[in-house]
Amino acid sequence: MTVRLFDTLSGEARELEPLEPGHVRVYSCGPTVYGPAHIGNFRSFLFADLLVRYLRYRGYRVTWVMNITDVDDKIIRGAAATGIMIEELAARYTEQFLADARTLRMTMPDVLPRATAHIPEIVALIQTLLEHGHAYRTDDGSIFFRIASWPAYGRLSRLDPAQLRVGERVEADDYGKDDVRDFALWKGPKPGEPVWETAIGPGRPGWHIECSAMSMRHLGPSFDIHTGGIDLIFPHHEDEIAQSEAATGQTFVRTWLHCAHLQTGGEKMAKRTGNIARVAELLERGISPRALRYALISAHYRTSLAYSDESLAAAASAVQRLDALLGALDAYRQERPGDASLEALLKGARAAFEAALDDDLNISPALAALFELVRELNRRIDARSLSTADAACAAAVIRDLDRVLGVTAGEAPERLPDELVALLEARAAARAARDWAESDRLRAELAARGIVVEDTRDGQRWRRTGEGEQRWVNHG
RNA sequence: GGCGACGUACCCAAGUGGCCUAAGGGGGAGGUCUGCAAAACCUCUAUUCGCCGGUUCGAAUCCGGCCGUCGCCUCCA
8 A cells, every 4th residue: 555646747646656765855835924824824734734644654754844934025015014024023923823833733844944044045046047047137136037948837737838817917126027927036125125145146035936945955956745735836836846947957846736725605715805714813712723623634635625614613523523432432441351353443444544545645535434433432332342451442543543633632631620620529429329419419510610521331521611622531 | 818626415525437225524303321411322314416418238427518616827825
């Protein structure tokens, strides 16, 4: 069994064969830190996270690089509008991004390179392109990539350069271009904009060049996987290929993976349409981060995903179903011989889970396999047909599969204040004495203090009421 | 205008020629279990896959047309 991934450039699914056997190098286009990212952005970051988690689950060593664009037109405008330095604005939203990423349990990339920390690499790349005749200067000190010098331009996006509509938003300072379709590698100095004094003159980097410079700096001139949103295919990734391959003469990226858009209200979630939701706002509304993560990763990455309050609620229920099972397995105690068919059940579920994800990260059948296992384990819990050791074994398998998904509750349960623990213990005692009136009174009292209690054959379990992060904790 | 994706139950969403009288999650309706509650389990909730033709022994799956939705075409994850 091998991992197959759908490559945008060739238009076909291909087996993953890392350049260096056993070691996969992945570059993901990360955020431009001009404001807080919305959850549509996070869909694409979490898709990359899922990829990395699965490859590691599969035993690959993975080097994952995600860039942070900390200088661009929007950041400059944003800083000017709020009267702060661009470094300050970028730092603020970089922090915000990292906080949101942690909230959503995104694996931390091995490297998070910032554009402003890679000016020498960017300049060197542009110098090479100038030397090879793929780039030219204009009067204002800008440097452009000459599309006409690169016949393969348009292959990734399947666009014919000759057919490209010339945008209406051509800036005044772009008039010096030889061809309106040429794109900026370096932007000449302008008042009020950051300027670097470099060997190619003063100015600042264009958007596309940073990804080429940073990916090749950290992963080499040729690497395995490059991810991003589908909207980056053109022009961003098309430009990356052109400038990188024109400079090195080598294949830039072996497999291009693109994540489809998050849809809400029937259209793409985008800042310009205003139909956005942000992680911090959802947290304030009491949404569980794990439910949000589940909602964003639970559909195949190449299909657009409908997001709504309803989809979020469905995700929350699905996550709670997993929580409830794990809680039940952890509390389960039964002296009896082991379940002879359990091993085959667990192996079968794992095999189905892996087969689905091997197939271009097809997560839907993987989740189906997981939930079929959940139902079967619940049946066996009800039937008391598992031994204590069986239950622990089953829980371990679920948690192992969750290394890929990252949606189950963490290991460290919350400690309740002593007075609430006392109430739980009093209730357990009342139940042991079959004093139902007292038991119900204590349940109501706990409920009034925000604690839901349930009774199982293996004792009480509790969790906090309301929205937000919830998990069942077994108690006696 | 050019290029592309998609249309499966109340919602989300797999399945891309026979194992489909169509996964899984959510929601809804009944039931079992339970002191009660919750959880869990069981049954039901698409004889049908946008519409119309065609190919085939056989199609949700292939082909053609039509209708509809969405995306990209130098801000974009």
